[in-house]
Amino acid sequence: MATVLKEHHYSRNFIQNLIVNNQVTVNNKIISSTKLILKNNDEIIITIKAQPEHTLKATAIDFEIIYEDNDIIVINKPNNLVVHPGAGNWDNTLVNGLLFQAKVENADKDNLRPGIVHRIDKQTTGLLLVAKNKISQHILAEQLKKHEIKRIYIALVHGTIKSRSGTINAPIARSNSNRLKMMINEQKNSKEATTHFTVLERFKDYTLVQCQLETGRTHQIRVHFEWIEHPIVNDPLYSKFKLEDVNIGQYLHAKIIIFIHPTTKKNMTFECNLPDFFENKLQLLRKESGK
Structure with a gap:
């Protein structure tokens, strides 16, 4: 049955x-x-019962704004902060914090992601672009759809990647066995996914890489590096290696974002440093490697 x-x-x-x-x-x-x-x-x-409608709640949430004007906000998202409300977490997300600070237009019952142009995972840190009004959100969403927003990530992965650079081109679909995970799959509902990477630094048993997304699938970098057998360090979903710290999650940081301003049409570039726990890990690896 x-x-x-x-x-x-x-x-x-x-x-x-x-x-x-x-x-x-x-x-x-x-x-x-x-x-x-x-x-x-x-x-x-x-018989599937209708889910109750949810009204977004304004909640005091701590996050760093590195740029803001009348149309956009660029945020340095901290670790362990979910971007938008969903099952199991309706009140303690970045969106709730944006509403609390009156940073974005109020949501309605059909829009539980006001201002959100793209998302990063709960335990991925770094830059997130938010639109303050519906017009800017629409324009930026179109840029994202046309691959005109450039996003660069830093990741620490297991193993030594010998090549200086590479491209991972493999379609991604939701896992049939675990609905929380994504997987490489050629099935009909899979979506094209491309990640370009460059090796920044090698350590004993680890490699630091810079990744540029050509597409933006759920968990894309995490899935792609698991697929090439170099999973991201401390990834609770995709790494088969022992977790080092369950409180911080994967060593993945959205470092750079480049886009065209929705109103002024100027090229905008933003960059943010690695969080302390990530930088401390690199310093430890350098010390162990005699660098």
Whole structure:
């Protein structure tokens, strides 16, 4: 039973919860087991209850603004801050903080991501571009769609990458076995993904790389480096190596962003330093390598 429903792109946990809550019937009878053996022409009815509407709450959130004018904000996002509200976290995100400071136009029930042009993961640090109004958000979203916004990241990965530079071109789709993860997959719903990288520094068993995104898929850099067997250090989802610190997550930092201002049309470039925990890690590796 569960296997049949899973083929329709529901997760196993989601299916099990539906059954436990009496939301699945077979031939008009509520079922209580995920192991029911189905027969040809059995009629399965799934009742999925509508999710309650959420209203965004203004919350005092600490983050660093490195540039602001009437149309845009450039933020240096700290570690462990989610960008926008979603399941499990509706009140303690960057968006809630932006609303608290009245930095972006108020959201409505159909827009839970006011001002958000692009996102970075909760435990990825660094530069994030935010639009202060809907017009600027639309213009910047078009730039992003056309690959006109340049984003450069710094990552520390496991192993020694021998080549000085390279391009990882592999399509990304959501994992069939873990809905929190993405994976390299050629299936129909996969999306083209390209990451260019340059080696900045090599250590014993580690490599520091600079990455430029040509596309912006979910977890793109993390998935791509896992795929070439150089996962990002301390990545809780994609690294098979022992985690060094569960509190900081992957060593991945959005260092540079370049874009065209939505109103003035001037080229804008911003750069921010690595966070202390990242810089301290590099200093330790340099010391161990005798540099």
